[in-house]
Amino acid sequence: MAEVLFEYVRMGTSVKVTAIEPETGTEAVVVVPADLPEVQMRARAMQKLLYVLKKKAES
Numbered sequence: 001m002a003e004v005l006f007e008y009v010r011m012g013t014s015v016k017v018t019a020i021e022p023e024t025g026t027e028a029v030v031v032v033p034a035d036l037p038e039v040q041m042r043a044r045a046m047q048k049l050l051y052v053l054k055k056k057a058e059s
Contacts, residue, residue: 028052031049
């Protein structure tokens with residue numbers, strides 16, 4: 001995985017963070033509190049993306 005793209009969409013007091021792995025087009029979405037530091041938002045989205053990629057590889 002060479003790169004991961006992140007998209008942030010503010011929804012009131014929350015932020016929807018989408019992590020996208022461009023080579024496969026795999027996406028993972030998490031909703032986090034808006035006051036969470038960006039580095040933690042990225043970490044949570046990345047953790048979910050790795051989980052989704054692992055599940056895809058197992059099937």
